[in-house]
Amino acid sequence: MTERRSFKWPALLTSTGRGIxxxxxxxxxxxxxxxxxxxxxxxxxxxxxxxxxxxxxxxxxxxxxxxxxxxxxxxxxxxxxxxxxxxxxxxxxxxxxxxxxxxxxxxxxxxxxxxxxxxxxxxxxxxxxxxxxxxxxxxxxxxxxxxxxxxxxxxxxxxxxxxxxxxxxxSDNALKAFRRWCENRYGTIEALNEAWGTAFWSQHVNDFGEVQxxxxxxxxxxxxxxxxxxxxxxxxxxxxxxxxxxxxxxxxxxxxxxxxxxxxxxxxxxxxxxxxxxxxxxxxxxxxxxxxxxxxxxxxxxxxxxxxxxxxxxxxxxxxxxxxxxxxxxxxxxxxxxxxxxxxxxxxxxxxxxxxxxxxxxxxxxxxxxxxxxxxxxxxxxxxxxxxxxxxxxxxxxxxxxxxxxxxEHADTAILFSAESEWATRSQTLPSMKLNHWHDVRDWYRGLLDVGRRADVVPLAYDWSGYRTIVLPTVIALSAEDVRRIADFAHAGGTVIIGYATGLIDERFHIGLGGYPGAGDGLLRTMLGIRSEEFNILGPEAEGEPVEIRLSNGLTTRLWQNDVTSVAPDTHIIATYQGPAAADWELDGTPAVTSHPYGTGTGIYVGCDLDRHDIAQLIGLLPAFGGEPSGKTDSETDGDATHAPDPRVLHTVRRSPDGVIRFDFYINRATQPVELKDIAGEPVLAHRCENGPDLGGYTLARNAVLVTRRVE
Missing domain, CATH: 3.20.20.80 (Glycosidases)
Structure with missing residues (x-):
């Protein structure tokens, strides 16, 4: 792995060289x-x-x-x-x-x-x-x-x-460079042929000079x-x-x-x-x-x-x-x-x-x-x-x-992003051409904000072992090493949420066999306690067919449903496909969202696409986020809703490297004013804010930003 250059920040022409x-x-x-x-x-x-x-x-x-x-x-x-x-x-x-x-x-x-x-x-x-x-x-x-x-x-x-x-x-320059790049990556032409699956459509190449x-x-x-x-x-x-x-x-x-x-x-x-x-x-x-x-x-x-x-x-x-x-x-x-x-x-x-x-x-x-x-x-x-x-x-x-x-300050949840999975979802050879890894990352990020929570977005290749929960939305390409890291994370006590189109291929675009998701030679399926056989793809292009399927917990899927045909005995089914559209596609009662213990952690499978609002509802049901299968939220279970995070406000914290000084940012996500009470710290900035700490709280107008500072 490439060694990272040391962090170095450009100086300003101030007396100290510092400042924003x-x-x-x-x-x-x-x-x-x-x-x-x-x-x-x-x-x-x-x-x-x-x-x-x-x-x-x-x-x-x-x-x-x-x-x-x-x-x-x-x-x-x-x-x-x-x-x-x-x-x-x-x-x-x-x-x-x-x-x-x-x-x-x-x-x-x-x-x-x-x-x-x-x-x-x-x-x-x-x-x-x-x-x-x-x-x-x-x-x-x-x-x-x-x-x-x-x-x-x-x-x-x-x-x-x-x-x-x-x-x-x-160009021809690019062709020559690509051939050198392939030789450096694979070493032998046999390895390239195996990686590219050139046995399909008579694409075998005899040497790197034939690579196109x-x-x-x-x-x-x-x-x-x-x-x-x-x-x-x-x-x-x-x-x-x-x-x-x-x-x-x-x-x-x-x-x-x-x-x-x-x-x-x-x-x-x-x-x-x-x-x-x-x-x-x-x-x-x-x-x-x-x-x-x-x-x-x-x-x-x-x-x-x-x-x-x-x-x-x-x-x-x-x-x-x-x-x-x-x-x-x-x-x-x-x-x-x-x-x-x-x-x-x-x-x-x-x-x-x-x-x-x-x-x-x-x-x-x-x-x-x-x-x-x-x-x-x-x-x-x-x-x-x-x-x-x-x-x-x-x-x-x-x-x-x-x-x-x-x-x-970091969140306790990491949504994993992979540039290679983003590239792979653009392929014209997938079950659906409407996949978009990055947009699914955004939907999960917004769903968490909608329940008053914030996530970090972390590259798959980086270290995310310190988080409590990781989410993999349409991370379609996972190597065997990636899957092992994910399984080890769950086994050690973490919660892993696997999306509907995650782990379908490896880094060579080879399909994992034995059922979906097949990445990691079946290890991903073992962690999740499920096995899917087919994809059910919906869309308005199929005239006269259902364009959405309801789930037993009220959520809705509109693009992709995995047909889960095997469930481990200790897998908990959180939701199934339900209703006339599900029955029409022979999915009625089929598991859609499941939870499975793995080691001291949990693997959660979201086997269908959900929009941002449905993701927010699902989060409220998951114990990893303080929810209850009954649908209760933390504010209902702790008996004190006033201290629950307000989903209308984006709240972040920045700390000094020694952890002593803390800045809290509160930004109104809504189009209407939001009232905040019991805000700790001295106000540094109250942009488009009314009232103040002397009046018991702040009213944040549309596009308002409040920044407070305190020493801990």
Whole structure:
């Protein structure tokens, strides 16, 4: 396993170098020089203390091949430093200049149909191109040599959103690299043939020189799923190798300053296997853009829960989010009053110590001209900029209270996430094309919030042995080693919740035989005390057929039901399929949700899909969460509902590393005001809150955030 780089946080230009970082992407090369002084004046007014600079400035730094000019960048960095604003300096390689593409069209990627991906957008280059790498690393070295001793440059920002436009490349460079990658992974061609199951459809290869990329094969032809999964891994690894080459080129010249690159984690995307990438950076950073609709805040918290795990509990960086609407979605919803501040503080509540936006000044032209920014088209006399200034002041207040450097307190439940399972659920060879591992993680996360509980979201590959309960929603791919870890966790006293499409395949996309879930050579079935034979798939496409099936405890399944035909004698059946639709599909009375003792722990099987509201109801029935099979909740059984967690409030705790200082965050999840009583600690921030401790409690308006501090 790769050794992780030591945590290193970028310094600010404050007297102590500490504080919550606040700012955004700064693109002065889009504007005339006279705007820069006005920008810096407004930055100081907004309490900005850091900017990311030169992300897309390659053609400004090297306007013609071999002709480097740093005068303009020196001027900007000098003015920023004089104003006390630190710089996170980019390697500027995210987009190459047009002159490079014109001279070397062979660096352009190729799509799965064999079409060249033309220049003109971002990342129009092959990560496996030796020509492009030579130009990119030369630029990295020039930047490092010029700015290695500059005190304003306190961190390096490598690339930008690696994989945004070149995650999948089918060029000849990629083919050669894929063949090398396969040889390194498998060692022998026999091992590859066995892993890919090439006995099917006459796909046997005699040597690595015959290995192909999963290019377009015509019509609705289905790609070998094992080959496709390895291609996903390969694309991840090629971009990670490119990042490391850039980082190492700069670090060799400019050691000591921290390195990062911005991940792209939201529950609608997780482009790379960031559990791997996190080992190669000094501080974790993320670009997060909110999901429109009622899931807005919950989706943010779920994504951030994964970010906190990737950071191993250390503070992490929001490199980009938006002040309001973006311009790249089918529906570009703006933020309501208070959401600019609320969203930013929600990231802080989930462990972030840096809040940055794309971008500082809204562009007057180009593809992202209608993407919101800190200074909008309307200028400084605007609601958005006043919100930015308010946020900057709040972050200074939190910094002065000592929040920076504190760490998010862990929950007792971990929802396990696997990038490989997310990739696998996109396969067109599964019983249903509607599976989505990441969305099922989000539904379980929200279901727990709906009963006043919070979970961590932890990569499957990480250490989750310290939790009381783990949940595996549609973790479709589990290796034998994964299953052994899971079974050992249960045997030692933990509770394991296995979802309906978990453990169907191994890491090679091979089906576990003997019944479902078959991963681990049947060990998963033994732990759960059940065996399923078939999947029952529902959907409106089957006209005239039932589109949902009820469970005996009132829950509803609408996509996938496992036909459980064997149950161990000591398995407890929590719910069965029931009713006319269940009878029509010959499932009436078939176990749907079960619980089975294993060692000193428990394996719970949720054999069908459930939506977020049904998950919340199910949680209330599970003893692992304090519920009773009768349906009683903890507030009913302990006789004191006033102390039960309020599901309308997202509550998190951040503590100092020594555990002495505690900050409690309370964020209103509801659209209506929420009253909180008996809140301990001194208020540090009461944003959109009424009343207060002197009046017996707080009233949190919509989008309100309350932060208290106490010493324990």
């Amino acid at each position: 970082a606040f700012g955004g992407d700064y693109n002065p090369d889009q504007w005339p020089d006279e705007v820069i002084d006005e920008d810096i004046r407004l930055m100081r007014q907004a309490h900005v203390n850091t900017v990311a600079l030169a992300i897309f400035s390659w053609d400004k730094i090297e306007p013609r091949e071999g002709e480097f000019t740093f005068d303009w960048l020196d001027m900007v960095i000098g003015k920023l430093g004089a104003a006390g604003i630190a710089v996170d300096l980019a390697s500027a390689t995210a987009s190459a200049p047009i002159w490079l593409y014109a001279k070397h069209p062979e660096v352009l990627p190729v799509d799965r149909y064999g079409h060249t991906v033309n220049a003109g957008s971002r990342q129009s280059w092959r990560p496996t191109s030796p020509v492009f790498k030579e130009y990119a690393l030369r630029l990295c070295r020039k930047l490092a040599e010029h700015y290695k001793d500059n005190p304003t440059v306190t961190a390096w920002h490598m690339g930008n959103e690696y994989g945004w436009n070149n995650r999948y490349d089918y 990329l999963p290019r377009h094969m015509g019509g609705d032809a289905m790609v070998n799923p094992a080959q496709q999964l390895d291609y996903e891994r390969f694309g991840n690894d090629m971009l990670l190798d490119f990042y490391k080459a850039e980082r190492d080129a700069i670090e060799e010249i400019c050691p000591g300053k921290p390195f990062t690159t911005n991940f792209m984690v939201s529950t609608d995307q997780c482009t790379m296997d960031y559990a791997q990438w996190a080992n190669e950076i000094d501080f974790v950073s993320n670009d997060h853009y909110f999901h429109e609709g009622e899931s807005h805040l919950d989706e943010l918290a779920c994504s951030d829960a994964l970010m906190d795990s990737l950071a191993l509990g250390k503070p992490w960086y929001v490199m980009e989010h938006s002040t309001s609407a973006v311009q790249w979605k089918p529906l570009n919803t703006r933020k309501r009053h208070g959401e600019l501040v609320r969203d930013s503080l929600a990231h802080v509540a989930m462990g972030a110590d840096a809040i940055n936006f794309f971008q500082w000044r809204q562009s007057a032209f180009g593809a992202e001209a209608f993407h919101s920014a800190m200074v909008p088209h309307a200028g400084a006399d605007s609601k958005v900029f006043r919100g930015v200034c308010e946020l900057g002041g709040i972050l200074e207040t939190l910094s002065e209270a000592g929040l920076q450097g504190t760490e998010l």
